[in-house]
Amino acid sequence: MASNKICVVVVSGTRERLQMAAMTASVAAVSGQEVMVFLSMNALPYFVKGHGAKAPNEGEMGQLMENKNVPDFKTLFGQAALLGDAKILPCSMAMDVLGVEPEQMESFIGEPTGLTRFLDEVRDAQVWTF
Amino acid sequence: MADKKIVDGRGSFCPGPLMELIAALKSSQIGDELDVLSTDKGSVNDIPEWVRKVGHEYVSTTEEGGVWHIVVRKAK
Numbered sequence: 001m002a003s004n005k006i007c008v009v010v011v012s013g014t015r016e017r018l019q020m021a022a023m024t025a026s027v028a029a030v031s032g033q034e035v036m037v038f039l040s041m042n043a044l045p046y047f048v049k050g051h052g053a054k055a056p057n058e059g060e061m062g063q064l065m066e067n068k069n070v071p072d073f074k075t076l077f078g079q080a081a082l083l084g085d086a087k088i089l090p091c092s093m094a095m096d097v098l099g100v101e102p103e104q105m106e107s108f109i110g111e112p113t114g115l116t117r118f119l120d121e122v123r124d125a126q127v128w129t130f
Numbered sequence: 131m132a133d134k135k136i137v138d139g140r141g142s143f144c145p146g147p148l149m150e151l152i153a154a155l156k157s158s159q160i161g162d163e164l165d166v167l168s169t170d171k172g173s174v175n176d177i178p179e180w181v182r183k184v185g186h187e188y189v190s191t192t193e194e195g196g197v198w199h200i201v202v203r204k205a206k
Contacts (some may be wrong), residue, residue, distance in 0.1 A: 026145060026149065027145050027180075030148070031151050031183055031184060068143060069141060076145070076149070079152065083152050083153060083156070113188070
């Protein structure tokens with residue numbers, strides 16, 4: 001039987017990938033699955049409070065979504081945490097490179113997590129990478 | 131007495147209406163009916179699927195002038 005735990009790894013900073021990751025995490029979390037999201041590389045800066053830049057579009061779908069009332073990916077990650085108890089964890093290495101502290105992150109972001117703990121957490125989980 | 135509430139998800143896209151339903155369920159009582167209004171066709175299939183999966187009661191789906199009404203009863 002497939003694991004009921006999923007880990008969503010997000011390293012891309014493009015709109016389409018952030019959106020698909022947020023949709024997967026939020027729907028899984030509110031459907032009774034245990035969800036852990038690991039944010040690193042180009043995905044992480046969007047979760048620093050006050051980061052105003054829009055995620056660039058990869059293609060046609062990104063452009064279409066930008067102009068329609070598609071739920072914002074940050075809102076969806078927030079709902080995954082609030083409504084579905086998902087753990088949204090920032091990569092500690094990426095935080096060090098960015099030079100940001102935990103209190104500078106959005107309120108739904110959990111504690112900085114290193115690869116050792118991450119690898120331990122995902123041993124019994126399905127891993128989805130965006 | 132059970133309430134009937136409107137959850138207005140019109141204009142939003144998947145999974146927006148589902149998330150609005152879940153937020154509304156959290157603040158509802160067992161037996162309450164929630165009428166989700168959606169203009170997103172994906173949600174018409176996805177919401178009943180979610181309702182069955184998590185154990186609430188799916189009541190009905192109707193369409194009126196391009197707006198779907200997906201009625202759900204809180205069961206737990």
